[in-house]
Amino acid sequence: VPRIHFQQQLAELKDKLLAMAALAQQALDCAVEAYLQQDAGLCQHVRDLEAAINTTERDVYQMAYDLLAKEQPMAVDLRFILAVIKINSDLERVGDQSVNIAQRAEGLMNLPGVKLPVDVKKMGEWAGRMVRTSIQALLDADVKLAESVLTMDDEMDAMNHTAQRALMQEMQARPEVSDQALNAIIIARNLERTADHATNIAEDVIFWVRGSDVRHQMSLAAD
Amino acid sequence: VPRIHFQQQLAELKDKLLAMAALAQQALDCAVEAYLQQDAGLCQHVRDLEAAINTTERDVYQMAYDLLAKEQPMAVDLRFILAVIKINSDLERVGDQSVNIAQRAEGLMNLPGVKLPVDVKKMGEWAGRMVRTSIQALLDADVKLAESVLTMDDEMDAMNHTAQRALMQEMQARPEVSDQALNAIIIARNLERTADHATNIAEDVIFWVRGSDVRHQMSLAAD
Numbered sequence: 001v002p003r004i005h006f007q008q009q010l011a012e013l014k015d016k017l018l019a020m021a022a023l024a025q026q027a028l029d030c031a032v033e034a035y036l037q038q039d040a041g042l043c044q045h046v047r048d049l050e051a052a053i054n055t056t057e058r059d060v061y062q063m064a065y066d067l068l069a070k071e072q073p074m075a076v077d078l079r080f081i082l083a084v085i086k087i088n089s090d091l092e093r094v095g096d097q098s099v100n101i102a103q104r105a106e107g108l109m110n111l112p113g114v115k116l117p118v119d120v121k122k123m124g125e126w127a128g129r130m131v132r133t134s135i136q137a138l139l140d141a142d143v144k145l146a147e148s149v150l151t152m153d154d155e156m157d158a159m160n161h162t163a164q165r166a167l168m169q170e171m172q173a174r175p176e177v178s179d180q181a182l183n184a185i186i187i188a189r190n191l192e193r194t195a196d197h198a199t200n201i202a203e204d205v206i207f208w209v210r211g212s213d214v215r216h217q218m219s220l221a222a223d
Numbered sequence: 224v225p226r227i228h229f230q231q232q233l234a235e236l237k238d239k240l241l242a243m244a245a246l247a248q249q250a251l252d253c254a255v256e257a258y259l260q261q262d263a264g265l266c267q268h269v270r271d272l273e274a275a276i277n278t279t280e281r282d283v284y285q286m287a288y289d290l291l292a293k294e295q296p297m298a299v300d301l302r303f304i305l306a307v308i309k310i311n312s313d314l315e316r317v318g319d320q321s322v323n324i325a326q327r328a329e330g331l332m333n334l335p336g337v338k339l340p341v342d343v344k345k346m347g348e349w350a351g352r353m354v355r356t357s358i359q360a361l362l363d364a365d366v367k368l369a370e371s372v373l374t375m376d377d378e379m380d381a382m383n384h385t386a387q388r389a390l391m392q393e394m395q396a397r398p399e400v401s402d403q404a405l406n407a408i409i410i411a412r413n414l415e416r417t418a419d420h421a422t423n424i425a426e427d428v429i430f431w432v433r434g435s436d437v438r439h440q441m442s443l444a445a446d
Contacts, residue, residue: 065301072295078288082308089309089423168405172395182391189412200312 032124117166130198149202255347340389353421372425
């Protein structure tokens with residue numbers, strides 16, 4: 001019976017982390033949308049989401065902590081709980097990046113709208129897809145899926161690099177839009193950092209699954 | 224006797240994390256020096272240090288994991304081990320940032336040297352001081368010292384902001400140095416990110432000490 005109880009608590013921890021991931025993804029989507037639509041209400045919504053993210057982060061940590069303190073999880077379960085603790089931090093930082101984007105979006109609302117050589121919509125969707133994929137890899141314990149996130153990050157870095165170059169050139173060619181271009185440079189960088197957090201999550205998933213695989217094989221060999 | 228053994232293992236974990244911190248700080252110092260001196264040998268040294276950092280990261284994680292798996296640490300010890308796991312990740316990322324700086328330093332070696340409006344030496348020392356202070360706060364369980372790192376981070380953000388602005392203006396005013404200025408922009412950003420990792424470490428220290436204080440007071444009250 002205690003083991004069944006423990007598995008139930010692990011499932012609850014997973015659910016709570018999923019809620020955390022949903023909040024982080026929501027914050028990211030709203031922040032990008034706030035920039036694209038110049039919507040002040042959405043900026044405020046991102047701040048509300050971040051408050052919820054911070055509360056949920058503490059809840060997830062406390063649940064993980066209690067599991068470690070009260071049960072004595074071994075091998076694959078212990079590694080999973082440690083991965084959750086790290087992933088929880090990365091999701092919280094996705095929330096921070098989203099707030100940064102929303103702040104920049106607000107800064108842009110007082111400036112004339114201009115067309116800039118950066119596809120924020122595409123970069124935002126890509127970052128969101130990376131976060132979603134890394135969490136799906138966790139849920140499915142799927143190393144291949146997690147590895148695909150690392151490949152996606154190369155693409156994100158390339159998009160960011162291209163945008164940075166183009167926006168710098170734009171600033172040189174049209175000094176009158178340099179404030180808008182600087183905001184866009186920083187937003188592109190925030191999205192690239194968001195993608196880095198997704199990459200961290202994917203790496204934690206790989207380490208968790210591979211580590212437990214190795215241990216599993218070793219214990220089979222020892223039997 | 225088992226408790227003494229456990230305390231000894233905890234002390235070993237602390238020592239190993241200190242070694243990890245020393246490697247990360249060394250990598251940071253060498254990377255900044257490589258940029259300032261245009262020294263290709265130092266760039267290679269940063270890469271060697273990063274390899275050692277990656278190995279040590281795995282060692283620290285394994286030691287922490289083994290402690291959790293074999294002993295059943297409670298309250299303050301459990302929180303400490305979880306803080307070590309998170310801090311270990313941040314130190315590894317300080318290593319990553321150092322390699323990024325070294326790569327930029329190498330890129331600059333093929334370009335004419337120019338004077339730029341950014342004090343990389345000062346920013347590098349500041350970031351190094353933040354990392355050192357956050358680790359000292361961990362060793363001394365000193366919340367006030369950890370909080371000073373958060374204040375230092377505001378200063379770092381201000382330095383980075385000023386440098387970004389000045390370097391952007393320089394690029395506009397002198398397009399012929401824009402490659403050098405872009406490299407400097409990215410190095411300043413890498414140093415700011417390094418400072419963010421120090422801030423994360425300080426936050427983990429605060430959470431660890433405050434959390435255990437609360438628990439300690441509660442158990443005193445219950446006695």
